[in-house]
Amino acid sequence: MFQLLQTDPSTKARRGRLITRHGVIETPVFMPVGTQGTVKAMSPDELREVGAQIILGNTYHLFIRPGMDVMRHFGGLHSFMGWDGPILTDSGGFQVFSLAKLREITEEGVHFQSHLDGAPCFLGPREAMEIQAVLGSDIAMLFDECPPYPCERDYAARSLERTLRWAAKCREVETPGLKFGIVQGATFEDLRRLAAEALVALGFDGYAIGGVSVGEPEFEMLRAVEYCEPFLPVDKPRYAMGLGTPPQMVEMVARGVDMFDCVLPTRLARNGTAFTSRGTINLKNAPFIYDKGPIEDGCLCAACRQFTRGYLRHLVKAEEILGLRLISQHNLYFYLGLMERIRRELEAGSFASFQQSFTAGYATHEIIL
């Protein structure tokens, strides 16, 4: 399932290959997020054009709408949305805890109300895995509780114990593809280690680090990964959930992470924000009014090959759909291109120096080029 092709001599970075029912994924990999059965503003053809190897689907959202009868009728998410590449689905746990209303957590799962119409719903480990089976997921994630940040140690420990009991239940449910465990444990080193060891003892096809990118400072995010990593098997892929900014991903790769997903490229695009190798720019800003250059010089994405910053600024200001479409395309091309670059640097044995120069050259705040 996973081939570890190369390990970096001076960091923990890894070059790998993950084989799924719908295709081979070269890692490190970034996975565009298709919450409601579509990566926002992008067509499947455009996803292939920008270089997506695998995309995400959200169990919670698809369970709420269009619902499992529809998904079953259409034979799963691949055929429903017209994407024949690999799909990873989350378990719905994160959304149940972040989006849904009036939750009641029991040993069996979570009672909640749909964020759309308040309808009463239930998701537990069995249900979450069965839904992912219906979706035809190539990589199904275990149903877990994602504790908030900050989180008291007591709650984190009790929550983790339940998440691990759920993990054992999830393991028993048959799904057509791979199954990844999710390491929780909040900001506590011993809990993270305990979680990693317990999940590895159960045995999964890959391991995710969950409970990151939930509002904690960046050093806590990196530490959470550092806490888990030594206890994860080298021959299985590691996935840091919901991450991140470009330098965060580079740092995570250096810490041994292989897979990422994040809404930033498409979410920020809808606000006029574009990624460049030096940082983000907001195309709404006045300096771009007369700018005849592309979003980033040398970028070969569809937006940069054909359109100027000045035109994109106009589209964003006029709230035209083409504007956010083009910036979404550019941003995903940038994220996927960064991962391709990382893979090449790993192959060339030059990842560490790339890591240093990329991080040094990337502004953490919005820039004006």
Place this chain on the structure above:
Amino acid sequence: MFQLLQTDPSTKARRGRLITRHGVIETPVFMPVGTQGTVKAMSPDELREVGAQIILGNTYHLFIRPGMDVMRHFGGLHSFMGWDGPILTDSGGFQVFSLAKLREITEEGVHFQSHLDGAPCFLGPREAMEIQAVLGSDIAMLFDECPPYPCERDYAARSLERTLRWAAKCREVETPGLKFGIVQGATFEDLRRLAAEALVALGFDGYAIGGVSVGEPEFEMLRAVEYCEPFLPVDKPRYAMGLGTPPQMVEMVARGVDMFDCVLPTRLARNGTAFTSRGTINLKNAPFIYDKGPIEDGCLCAACRQFTRGYLRHLVKAEEILGLRLISQHNLYFYLGLMERIRRELEAGSFASFQQSFTAGYATHEIIL
């Protein structure tokens, strides 16, 4: 400039060819509307894919935003928006009277406030033509007053006189492309005739019928065209502004009209409404939930080749951008395909029977297929 290739033996329909600086247009033609320098939700590549020969730009909107300094800086609308085919621009008259606030009409033009920020603006015949020259329009429309429906005869007559005085002024302003006069006169036969004759006496490259599709019943719309048509030269193109539904366009072609523009295909798409040869369907409707068929059987547009009604319904219900993108593509493909069909029927001498069968088969209200 215009070649009349063929006239229909049993109707007034015409097959023609209009030559512009940016390309040749086969008529009858439908022109997608790109109000703010983009046809809503469509990229220029997609416009070519759906078969657009020429698109519209709106003087009023581009004058307000991004403004003429920007348009001048970018060398006109073609290069600004990345469309190298022909562009027709309206004169801004229609929007000044329908969108802008606090208008004061004088002999020189119209003082108004921007609908965006209330800024005081002025557009007159000279300004409108100069703006269209800056935009690099291939077909510039004369600045006119479009009287509302219903309209008293007295006002219609006085308004028309001023519009004709403005027409003479517009004629004097140099623009790089063709110039079309606009026949006004509201619902009054003699005023329509007067307008047509006066404009023809001045001499323009084409003639538009304005003041239609402003809320009048359909028979008034058709009559307005019938009133003008006999007084328009056969060797110049005729353009019915802001029209229409598919059967309205077919009927207008039969009455000797060559050119159409309308926001319906893209505007209705954003509401989930798709065109078919039997009428419109609204993809939000429940019967489509489990529907595995394309929007229209046999349609070769990008949406129908790849996606089901069930998936499109989900996208529309979830307010996902891909949904309105795909329906916009389908609707424009349908409109442009209808015009292509009309041209072929004209060439084959079978337009009249097509007109009859199409109109009979097209429901005027939303249908369930």
